[in-house]
Amino acid sequence: xxxxxxxxxxxxxxxxxxxxxxxxxxxxxxxxxxxxxxxxxxxxxxxxxxxxxxxxxxxxxxxxxxxxxxxxxxxxxxxxxxxxxxxxxxxxxxxxxxxxxxxxxxxxxxxxxxxxxxxxxxxxxxxxxxxxxxxxxxxxxxxxxxxxxxxxxxxxxxxxxxxxxxxxxxxxxxxxxxxxxxxxxxxxxxxxxxxxxxxxxxxxxxxxxxxxxxxxxxxxxxxxxxxxxxxxxxxxxxxxxxxxxxxxxxxxxxxxxxxxxxxxxxxxxxxxxxxxxxxxxxxxxxxxxxxxxxxxxxxxxxxxxxxxxxxxxxxxxxxxxxxxxxxxxxxxxxxxxxxxxxxxxxxxxxxxxxxxxxxxxxxxxxxxxxxxxxxxxxxxxxxxxxxxxxxxxxxxxxxxxxxxxxxxxxxxxxxx
Amino acid sequence: xxxxxxxxxxxxxxxxxxxxxxxxxxxxxxxxxxxxxxxxxxxxxxxxxxxxxxxxxxxxxxxxxxxxxxxxxxxxxxxxxxxxxxxxxxxxxxxxxxxxxxxxx
Ligand SMILES: Cc1cc2nc3c(=O)[nH]c(=O)nc-3n(C[C@H](O)[C@H](O)[C@H](O)COP(=O)(O)OP(=O)(O)OC[C@H]3O[C@@H](n4cnc5c(N)ncnc54)[C@H](O)[C@@H]3O)c2cc1C
Numbered sequence: 001x002x003x004x005x006x007x008x009x010x011x012x013x014x015x016x017x018x019x020x021x022x023x024x025x026x027x028x029x030x031x032x033x034x035x036x037x038x039x040x041x042x043x044x045x046x047x048x049x050x051x052x053x054x055x056x057x058x059x060x061x062x063x064x065x066x067x068x069x070x071x072x073x074x075x076x077x078x079x080x081x082x083x084x085x086x087x088x089x090x091x092x093x094x095x096x097x098x099x100x101x102x103x104x105x106x107x108x109x110x111x112x113x114x115x116x117x118x119x120x121x122x123x124x125x126x127x128x129x130x131x132x133x134x135x136x137x138x139x140x141x142x143x144x145x146x147x148x149x150x151x152x153x154x155x156x157x158x159x160x161x162x163x164x165x166x167x168x169x170x171x172x173x174x175x176x177x178x179x180x181x182x183x184x185x186x187x188x189x190x191x192x193x194x195x196x197x198x199x200x201x202x203x204x205x206x207x208x209x210x211x212x213x214x215x216x217x218x219x220x221x222x223x224x225x226x227x228x229x230x231x232x233x234x235x236x237x238x239x240x241x242x243x244x245x246x247x248x249x250x251x252x253x254x255x256x257x258x259x260x261x262x263x264x265x266x267x268x269x270x271x272x273x274x275x276x277x278x279x280x281x282x283x284x285x286x287x288x289x290x291x292x293x294x295x296x297x298x299x300x301x302x303x304x305x306x307x308x309x310x311x312x313x314x315x316x317x318x319x320x321x322x323x324x325x326x327x328x329x330x331x332x333x334x335x336x337x338x339x340x341x342x343x344x345x346x347x348x349x350x351x352x353x354x355x356x357x358x359x360x361x362x363x364x365x366x367x368x369x370x371x372x373x374x375x376x377x378x379x380x381x382x383x384x385x386x387x388x389x390x391x392x393x394x395x396x397x398x399x400x401x402x403x404x405x406x407x408x409x410x411x412x413x414x415x416x
Numbered sequence: 417x418x419x420x421x422x423x424x425x426x427x428x429x430x431x432x433x434x435x436x437x438x439x440x441x442x443x444x445x446x447x448x449x450x451x452x453x454x455x456x457x458x459x460x461x462x463x464x465x466x467x468x469x470x471x472x473x474x475x476x477x478x479x480x481x482x483x484x485x486x487x488x489x490x491x492x493x494x495x496x497x498x499x500x501x502x503x504x505x506x507x508x509x510x511x512x513x514x515x516x517x518x519x520x521x
Contacts, residue, residue, distance in 0.1 A: 156483065220503060222482065222493070236497045266487045295478070295518075 001030050004314070005088060005098040007078055007257075009035035011043075011391065012289030012303040013104035014066045018393035019311040021068045024318075032072040032096060034088070038063055041132055042386055044300065047164055047336065049135035050142055050247075051175045056132060058383070066391045078105070081261040083282045100284050100314065103270060105257065107160055107290040107298065109134075111250040114155055114223060121228030126246045129168060130160075141245060142175070147184025148244035150176075153233060154191045155223055158267075159252045160290050160298035162198055163345075165189070166206055167336040168247060173213050174338030190218040190233060190241055202335075202345055202353045205369060209337060252298075254291050269293035274349070275325035277310045284317070286310055296349065297331040304390055305330045308401040330403040332358075334379035342375035344368055348403040354410055359398035361407025368408070423448040434509070434516050438470075441513030453507045455500070462499055465491055466512040479509060479517040 004020065006013045017033050024031065045059035067073045077091030081101065088096040109130045111117045117126060127141065128134035152169045159165075169189050176182040189196065189210060195203035196210060196217055210217050224236045226246070233241045254268030263270050263281065271280040272292040279285040288310050289303040296302050309326040316323055329349030336342045344366045345353035357364035366378050389396055417436060420429045423444040428436045433449075435441055446466060450458050458466075468489040472480045482505060485491055496504035505517045 157481075224493070236493050237502065266484050 002028055002099040003030045003032065003097060004100045004102070005096055006031075006033045006102045006104060007081070007088065008104035008106055008289075008291070009033045009063050009067060009073070010040070010104060010106045010289070011300045011386075012106070012291075012307065013102070014040070014063070014391045015304065015307040015393050016102055016104065016288065016310065017071050018066070018068050018391070019307055020314060021070050022393075023311060023315055026070060029318075030072065031070065032074060033067055034074045034076060034078055034090065034096070035063060036075065036077040036091075038075055040066060040391075042383055043130075044161070044386070045383060046129050046132065046135040047167055047171070049132075050127075050129055050138040050168075051171055052139060052143075056136060059132070061387065078255075078257045079260065080257055081263060081285075083261065083263065083285060086284070098284075100317065101282075101286070102310070102314075103258075103263075103279075103285065103287045103291050104289050104303075105255040105291045107252045107254050107267075107269070109250040110253040111248070113251040113253070114226060114248075116226035116228050117248065117250060119226075119228045121226070121231070121246070125231060125244065126226065126228065126248060128248055128250060130164075130249060130252075138247065142172075145176075145179075145181065145185075145245065147181045149186050149188070149242055151188045151190060151233065151241055151243035151246050153223070153241075153246060153248040154193070155248060156192060156251045157198070158269075158298060159249050161333075162297055162299075163333050163335045165191075165249045166196060169215060170209065170213070170338045171336055172247075173215060186216070187214070188216045188218060188241060188243075190221045190223075192220065192222050194219050199345070199347060199353050202343075202369065205343070206335070209371075213338075252290075258291070265293055273325075274329070275327050276313055276323040277306060277327060278313070278317075278323060286314065286317075294329070296327075296329040297333070299331055299333060300386065300390065301332045302330065304396070305401045307393065326401070328402050330401065332399070334375055334382065336376065336379055337371055340376050341371045341373055342379050343371050344375045344378065346403060346408075351403060351405060351408075351410070354408045356408035359400075361404065432516060435513040438473075438513050446511045446513065449513075450511045453500075453510065455507070455511075458511075459499075461495070462508075462511075465489070465496065465499065465504075465508050469509055469512045469514055473512075473514050479505070479515060481505075481517070 039060050040063040042059040045054045048054040079089045079091050081088050123137045127138040154165045176185050196207045197203040222236045223233050225234050258264040258268040270287045272287040274294045277286050279287050288306050290298040313323045332346045334342050334344050347353040356368045358366045358368050417428050419426050427440040500507040
């Protein structure tokens, strides 16, 4: 019996288990998934926890509920991969030999990368919302916030869900307005980028919103350190930004097991072919989701599009056929903007977000790069879609893996 | 594609003044761009970064990040800011004849 091992049962690993259990010849192939945790968190829901929109119970379910029958599910830490020996070593010392390996270990925040971040201020007046613990602690702090300096900070790119810090900023503005303390609060958004978002078209629209909502944007800010006593961010160029509450998205890194395996770059992301998802270093190792070094967004929707291509490529690899270079960098994200409205953007490696309708050209019902109530309802519906369709590898109605350009206003694109 | 006359030659640039063909780069072109960026004298330390960027870009096909310049190039971030005030990678990549570092998404 040959063995296919999937490392990580988060968004991407769970989807792959569900796809492959239907596609592989089970008389020939054993399928195993390894993850350290028992609980699957719906991470996009973390955005709503600080404002009390979602509770902890709304965003968690047992991982085991999503691992299909016929797949061996091991709950254990991964110590390291020995790619030259085709083996994975688990934290308890067990070894798993593999013929094909899929790495889906994702990425997580590394606040210790920034001097001063995890000292006495951590979760007292410095918060993250990229972990369940951080989101809950922030909710408790915001509950009795009476005004002051609220600073939202993006430390370093790349991060998963690159729109999340901006969404948080816009939602916080609406939250504080409802609470009646907006006029007593200065909101500042601090980023190492020159524009409020990585995609220019989108940055223009969102930048306009920041102005409209009286949110100060501080650009090109590379944080050297945080002074948790004086409560300020300090840039390498000596600029300073003072805060009463700092909501930071710390540096994101791939798991330390990737570094222990000698397979990652300086952020533990694994060099991966950007179209086939095969690892650059080892032909029988494939990488999906946030664990890759691809220049695509790190998002659940992206992992979903990647999963279709990877499922095809695993079958081709087994059959000895050339791999399909089918992944085009397609990403599709709702951007919450507060007051029950949201934007939707759709883009890939080559095409920037533009106006149009989605998923059905011209008709919609969702409007690209426009702020609507229906887009907001789409974002909320995404939770149901995530648990019921996405994780289980079921098709999402009308949404294709490769990006469609039909009905999009491509002439709005900047440059080449 | 716009062109630009600099250091006695004509080079192709994009709308922000970054060279679009790295083979048109010469040290004299780099020095002339540096002057435009407010760096009147390129010292050995300035060149060290430029050469690292060029080597790393040639090997990997993508612009290195500040983190990579620190960890692989061995140049402390504070020093980058001292050498190229106001935007170390944006300026040095222009001087190196390379694309503007895209903040990956
Ligand atoms: C606040 C927030 C908002 C977001 N919003 C959106 C959104 O609106 N839309 C969207 O599409 N995406 C969103 N995302 C991103 C999305 O959640 C991720 O891109 C997606 O979950 C990535 O899937 P993954 O499988 O690569 O990683 P994960 O789902 O993180 O899974 C990785 C798994 O690997 C396991 N693992 C790692 N290392 C080890 C080890 N050493 N041993 C054992 N197990 C290990 C982990 O336990 C984990 O279960 C958001 C993320 C956050 C944090």
